[in-house]
Amino acid sequence: MMMLRRLALLLTLLLAPLAAMAVEPDEILSDAKLEARARALSAELRCMVCQNESIDESHADLARDLRLLVRERLQAGDSDEQIRAFLVQRYGDFILLKPPFKLTTWLLWGAPFLVLIAGAGVIIFAARRGRASTASTDGLSESERAKLDSLLGKDGLS
Structure with missing residues (x-):
């Protein structure tokens, strides 16, 4: 069976x-x-x-x-x-x-590569921007940090 x-x-x-x-x-x-x-x-x-x-x-x-x-x-x-x-x-x-593959079909063949390159560019840009924003707050002097804390309402809490 x-x-x-x-x-x-x-x-x-x-x-x-x-x-x-x-x-x-x-x-x-x-x-x-x-x-x-x-x-x-x-x-x-x-x-x-x-x-x-x-x-x-x-x-x-x-x-x-x-x-x-x-x-x-x-x-x-x-x-x-x-x-x-x-x-x-x-x-x-x-x-x-x-x-x-010819002049009239180059975009059809190249579009996947263009999308990959654009995506990689966006990821790199976002990563650099993220690093730059965290680096900018780390380089504050004591007076700048105190002023930032007072503006954010962190008076002496940090």
Whole structure:
């Protein structure tokens, strides 16, 4: 009985990735090589509706349309690069899950580093300011400390 449960669990785990794909049976090409190319291309293209998954994984109508378009262009004899170029021309570099590094996408690639540098700058600034504020009260003369204590209402309490 335990062995049967383990086998069922193993089959579930092995078949789970197949259920995650959104490709419908009527979309699948009869030519296995073209279908493999279509799947590879679909995995590189961003769903413009979901934006965080490929068109191969998305169940959105636009993703289905794009999957069908990719397959039509493959059947028409277009190369993978021609299909990518066509979609980039239509939707921009954003359609690529891994956009190329170029002048128009430098901020997209550089933003994480800019945020890290800005965060480090804020931390350093705050640390220096904290040290400066504690150092400024430590360097008081006795008369200045007495005046500060009287202003704060600490007459002789310190």
